[in-house]
Amino acid sequence: MAKLIHTMVRVGDLPRSVNFYSDAFGLNETHRLDFPTFTLVYLGNEASQAELELTFNKNQEAPYVHGTAYGHVAFAQADLDRSHARMVAAGYAPTPIKQLEQDGVVLARFFFMSDPDGYKIEVLQEAGHYR
């Protein structure tokens, strides 16, 4: 059976990204591979076996372009309001908390923010399907 193990994004500044994901989401560097032209850094924590893979291309000169196809990665948090307040205090400029409702039922509570390279991140209240 195929196991979803990571999502890869290209980044422009490895220490900046590593620090961001550590501070904002408690992800640790679990593995690093360094080659002449690129470095791969894997970020994860005990909450999930799935990781973020950061690719840093050493000879990349032009900034990467965000298309319209890829969406985001999502993290579940036990206390969304507390997480949101912490993101605001840290200067990460999260969107206001919204909720997705259907027939009066709240299906999801969430906010969005961006990482240092502009990748969107969804943060969801741990509840229902999102856990």
Next chain:
Amino acid sequence: MAKLIHTMVRVGDLPRSVNFYSDAFGLNETHRLDFPTFTLVYLGNEASQAELELTFNKNQEAPYVHGTAYGHVAFAQADLDRSHARMVAAGYAPTPIKQLEQDGVVLARFFFMSDPDGYKIEVLQEAGHYR
């Protein structure tokens, strides 16, 4: 602790994507939310708690654009050669299997393929860090 729970991509044809991820990677539809302007479908299996979230925007007319920033999602497989042969037979046109080496040590064996919307997918031999 933040838990990485899904990666979202926008797709142009939900049944096409659902069938592809089921056939190629054994992912099942775990949850679906349908709204007037969009549908969300979650795909997963027992191998991982992380999922793929497919977003289908009903009023989307122009094709989505793949930028250069986002990379791929990766799946680990217990038998990479068998998986590769199956992808070839199914017409998914995987790249040849390659390996990443450093100082004579094989760090990863993998191939790439694309989903129906052109998102890149890495398939890795389950070994070392990739499991």
